[in-house]
Amino acid sequence: MLATFAVGQVLWSMLWFFLFVMWIMLIFSIIGDLFRDHETSGGMKVLWIILLFVLPFLGAFLYLIIRGKGMAERSMAQAKAQDAAVREYVQAAAGTGSGAAELQRLADLKASGAITDEEFAKMKAKVIG
Known part of the structure; x- marks a missing residue:
């Protein structure tokens, strides 16, 4: 027997699913930024990761508030490095x-x-x- 769902229930479920996916993406981007940062010591990285797993909402929001600007700068630097590598490869391949x-x-x-x-x-x- 098939379960019946109202349109509102489906939309509500989809909203929660997309919010969950956004949350997972945020956590992965924070962890990726931690590993990308060469100025932060290993101990601080471990503490941030523990905070993210013990108190995920508080840890994520604190990380974004405290280190958000640096996170954006590191992301831009990585994007520029990747762009330069692609341009160099294309130039070398094209001659x-x-x-x-x-x-x-x-x-x-x-x-x-x-x-x-x-x-x-x-x-x-x-x-x-």
Whole structure:
């Protein structure tokens, strides 16, 4: 026999489910931020995690109030580092043009003194590949 639920009960259940998912995401983002922070000592990280598990609401709200600004800064720094890595990879994969043009640019840099003979040799080997 199928259970019958009113529309209001379904909506109420969905609301609580989504709030629970948001809560879990918040806890994971706080724990991720704790591991991302290199300035906080290991003992303080352990205390924060214990507080999150013993008093989860109080621990999460205290963490957001006390360390929220730093959390945002660390998140932005990680995003910028990932963006730079992706850009570097795409640039390396796509190349900068023809090999002859790249060698000419390297020769010009060497002639102007911007790079040394060793740097020129390394970059030339990379272009020739």
